[in-house]
Amino acid sequence: MEQAAHGRSLFSDALRRLRSNKAALASIGVLGFIVVAAVVGPWLSPHNYFTQDYGAIWIAPTLADAHWLGTDGLGRDLFVRALEGGRISLMIGFVATLVSLIIGVAYGATAGYAGGRVDGVMMRIVDILYAMPFLFFVILLMVFFGRNILLIFVAIGAINWLDMARIVRGQTLALKQQPFIEAARMSGAPAVSIIARHIVPNLLGVVAVYITLTIPQVILFESFLSFLGLGVAEPATSWGALIKDGADEMGRAPWLLIVPAVFLAATLFCFNFIGDGLRDALDPKDR
Amino acid sequence: MLLDVRDLKVSFDTPDGVVEAVRGLDLRLAAGESVGIVGESGSGKSQSVLALMGLLADNARVSGSATLQTDTGALELIGAKRRVLERIRGARIAMIFQDPMTTLNPHLRIATQIKEVITRHRGLRGRAATKAAIEMLEAVKIPDPARRIRYYPHQFSGGMRQRVMIAMALACEPDILIADEPTTALDVTVQADILDLMAELRQRTNVALLLITHDLGVVAGQCERLLVMRHGEVVERGAIDPIFEAPAHAYTRDLLAAVPKLETPHFARASS
Numbered sequence: 213m214e215q216a217a218h219g220r221s222l223f224s225d226a227l228r229r230l231r232s233n234k235a236a237l238a239s240i241g242v243l244g245f246i247v248v249a250a251v252v253g254p255w256l257s258p259h260n261y262f263t264q265d266y267g268a269i270w271i272a273p274t275l276a277d278a279h280w281l282g283t284d285g286l287g288r289d290l291f292v293r294a295l296e297g298g299r300i301s302l303m304i305g306f307v308a309t310l311v312s313l314i315i316g317v318a319y320g321a322t323a324g325y326a327g328g329r330v331d332g333v334m335m336r337i338v339d340i341l342y343a344m345p346f347l348f349f350v351i352l353l354m355v356f357f358g359r360n361i362l363l364i365f366v367a368i369g370a371i372n373w374l375d376m377a378r379i380v381r382g383q384t385l386a387l388k389q390q391p392f393i394e395a396a397r398m399s400g401a402p403a404v405s406i407i408a409r410h411i412v413p414n415l416l417g418v419v420a421v422y423i424t425l426t427i428p429q430v431i432l433f434e435s436f437l438s439f440l441g442l443g444v445a446e447p448a449t450s451w452g453a454l455i456k457d458g459a460d461e462m463g464r465a466p467w468l469l470i471v472p473a474v475f476l477a478a479t480l481f482c483f484n485f486i487g488d489g490l491r492d493a494l495d496p497k498d499r
Numbered sequence: 500m501l502l503d504v505r506d507l508k509v510s511f512d513t514p515d516g517v518v519e520a521v522r523g524l525d526l527r528l529a530a531g532e533s534v535g536i537v538g539e540s541g542s543g544k545s546q547s548v549l550a551l552m553g554l555l556a557d558n559a560r561v562s563g564s565a566t567l568q569t570d571t572g573a574l575e576l577i578g579a580k581r582r583v584l585e586r587i588r589g590a591r592i593a594m595i596f597q598d599p600m601t602t603l604n605p606h607l608r609i610a611t612q613i614k615e616v617i618t619r620h621r622g623l624r625g626r627a628a629t630k631a632a633i634e635m636l637e638a639v640k641i642p643d644p645a646r647r648i649r650y651y652p653h654q655f656s657g658g659m660r661q662r663v664m665i666a667m668a669l670a671c672e673p674d675i676l677i678a679d680e681p682t683t684a685l686d687v688t689v690q691a692d693i694l695d696l697m698a699e700l701r702q703r704t705n706v707a708l709l710l711i712t713h714d715l716g717v718v719a720g721q722c723e724r725l726l727v728m729r730h731g732e733v734v735e736r737g738a739i740d741p742i743f744e745a746p747a748h749a750y751t752r753d754l755l756a757a758v759p760k761l762e763t764p765h766f767a768r769a770s771s
């Protein structure tokens with residue numbers, strides 16, 4: 213905020229525009245609430261996500277009981293499990309996105325800036341990796357080595373950075389033609405510092421929008437794996453795993469499906485609205 | 500001779516064949532001297548100076564020689580190693596461009612951008628670099644430089660941005676300033692201010708100037724000698740006055756005819 217008094221960056225202008233977008237602002241609020249709840253919620257509850265209580269199975273949501281979102285067939289508290297699942301789902305979403313972001317930006321910016329043959333080789337490698345049936349590999353690996361969160365990160369990261377690299381490379385090719393890059397080269401800046409100081413900061417807008425698309429995509433992908441029974445292993449859980457458990461007991465205990473589904477849907481909605489808001493706010497038309 | 504360019508040729512490989520952009524340029528520039536290059540669009544002016552800086556497109560082929568006089572003797576620029584050129588660019592030879600709206604990075608403060616050059620070539624950091632940057636903004640007559648240095652480019656007007664570009668170009672006290680149509684994108688009144696500023700700074704710093712323009716009026720006010728290029732070749736060269744009085748080449752006559760009030764171009768400039 214200290215900078216606002218002296219100079220306004222294009223990015224802080226964009227943030228100001230974002231702040232006037234009601235849907236995006238509300239989404240940031242809701243998402244922030246979900247994240248905080250997922251992180252601190254489980255500690256505040258008297259229950260934990262793994263203790264089974266056979267005296268309290270299939271309890272429906274009620275305000276009269278300590279299990280106010282009910283329990284599952286093993287008597288585990290759904291409120292805590294939903295938040296615990298959120299921890300895992302969100303963590304996978306953020307970490308895998310961060311990994312694919314770092315690799316994708318570095319790779320894409322290098323390829324785009326180098327251009328010519330280097331670019332050709334680097335992007336052919338991306339094409340080849342694209343053609344790999346990673347999902348198939350992951351399923352195979354999990355069948356052999358058992359379920360493992362690390363494996364999920366690696367699998368998702370391995371697929372997602374490819375998109376990031378392509379987008380960043382395209383942007384870099386366009387940016388490279390900008391006179392200020394030419395001016396920087398003209399002032400003796402070496403390639404590394406041009407990429408780090410002049411290219412990457414100008415990718416911020418695209419990257420920000422892309423992050424809001426990737427995180428929900430990753431969360432959804434993890435849910436999909438969990439739904440296939442390939443996600444995190446019991447008793448740990450994720451929203452996808454909870455939804456799968458809930459779907460199995462849909463008739464007897466619909467809350468087991470509804471609660472995690474609402475959390476997941478709300479989170480995905482929020483990311484979409486934030487993404488839309490960011491895209492509008494960063495639209496170069498307004499510059 | 501500070502800069503000695505001999506038989507510089509630049510051609511581009513394109514899918515439609517070879518484009519010969521520069522066909523044998525000879526140019527000598529003494530310390531503190533100021534030479535204008537004029538010529539129609541596409542005559543090879545920009546590619547000539549880009550060749551000197553080693554910044555041509557990937558499909559370019561260069562031949563000829565360009566030697567720059569340095570403290571350690573004559574240095575051949577054509578075909579020099581990237582590292583060598585990076586030490587020359589911005590430090591010994593600096594450049595300003597046509598469109599000041601797009602030659603500054605929109606996401607970085609002016610301070611960051613000027614300090615980057617100062618740190619790279621003069622080795623100054625932190626406070627010392629900031630102080631040097633503010634001094635440069637002062638030199639190009641930007642009011643309240645200590646505050647404005649924290650601005651981002653879009654907070655400046657076009658003329659101000661060109662002043663910032665000039666400040667950056669001169670920050671490392673280069674021997675040669677190349678100005679590629681430095682005022683074309685600016686308002687007429689702002690053009691005059693920028694030209695006056697350049698003339699003043701040139702006197703103060705004794706930097707040699709290579710001024711590329713379409714405007715013979717500008718050349719008359721700024722330069723001692725003139726090179727007229729057409730289709731990649733120099734068709735006429737010499738001191739300003741003789742060329743203005745009796746152009747030898749028909750093309751130069753056409754160019755002169757296009758300058759309004761050409762009878763008194765450089766007296767008008769000098770007296771303003």
Ligand SMILES: Nc1ncnc2c1ncn2[C@@H]1O[C@H](COP(=O)(O)OP(=O)(O)OP(=O)(O)O)[C@@H](O)[C@H]1O
Nearest residue numbers: 511513518520539540541542543544545546547556
């Ligand atoms: N990368 C390239 N590939 C092919 N041809 C090129 C390339 N770059 C420049 N040219 C050609 O080189 C010629 C000279 O271009 P140059 O930029 O030097 O013109 P100029 O005299 O600066 O013109 P202007 O006054 O419009 O700036 C032009 O015909 C242009 O089309």
Ligand SMILES: [Mg+2]
Nearest residue numbers: 544545546679
């Ligand atoms: Mg040009």
